[in-house]
Amino acid sequence: MIPAAGAEQYPALDFANSALALPGGQYLDLLGSPDAATRWLAEHDLAPADSGLRETCAAQLRALREQIRMLLAARVDGLPVPAGALEAVNDAMTRTPTASLLRWDPARGLHRESPHPVTRIVEHALAVLAADAADLVTGADAERLAACGSPPCNRYLLRTHARRHWCSTRCGDRARAARAYARRKGD
Numbered sequence: 186m187i188p189a190a191g192a193e194q195y196p197a198l199d200f201a202n203s204a205l206a207l208p209g210g211q212y213l214d215l216l217g218s219p220d221a222a223t224r225w226l227a228e229h230d231l232a233p234a235d236s237g238l239r240e241t242c243a244a245q246l247r248a249l250r251e252q253i254r255m256l257l258a259a260r261v262d263g264l265p266v267p268a269g270a271l272e273a274v275n276d277a278m279t280r281t282p283t284a285s286l287l288r289w290d291p292a293r294g295l296h297r298e299s300p301h302p303v304t305r306i307v308e309h310a311l312a313v314l315a316a317d318a319a320d321l322v323t324g325a326d327a328e329r330l331a332a333c334g335s336p337p338c339n340r341y342l343l344r345t346h347a348r349r350h351w352c353s354t355r356c357g358d359r360a361r362a363a364r365a366y367a368r369r370k371g372d
């Protein structure tokens with residue numbers, strides 16, 4: 186699956202797009218199981234590939250994803266942002282520090298150390314993704330945020346042209362084919 190335009194720049198955008206509605210009524214959840222969620226986090230440098238997430242971890246990721254999707258939807262449509270979405274993002278961002286802390290010991294001297302033990306990998310990933318989502322919706326790129334206009338696709342993207350509003354050439358081709366079909370039927 187090729188990332189949507191902008192999703193390589195913003196992991197939160199790729200995260201929001203990890204629940205996919207596919208043509209033919211198919212549905213693909215890239216966080217649908219602990220193994221799938223581990224793979225997704227590892228591919229985004231948010232967890233070691235052998236971190237062995239549990240189902241509760243995958244469920245936490247899916248829950249934040251839903252809230253981030255609501256946040257993006259509200260931003261795209263210019264609607265009030267649901268309080269639950271703000272709360273979920275703020276909670277994920279503040280539950281755990283994301284900066285590597287400064288340490289000193291006689292053997293190593295000054296060094297930076299990740300503040301989260303392995304057991305808190307998911308909290309760290311949630312914090313990073315939530316902070317990235319907050320950056321996305323408040324930064325200069327927020328104006329380019331759009332929902333893919335090629336049904337049934339449910340991905341979000343950053344528009345590269347003013348009029349382009351699909352997430353991939355594949356979705357663009359499908360949208361054009363659907364328009365051509367509608368025109369032929371109209372004749």
Ligand SMILES: [Zn+2]
Binds near residue numbers: 334340351352353
């Ligand atoms: Zn699309």
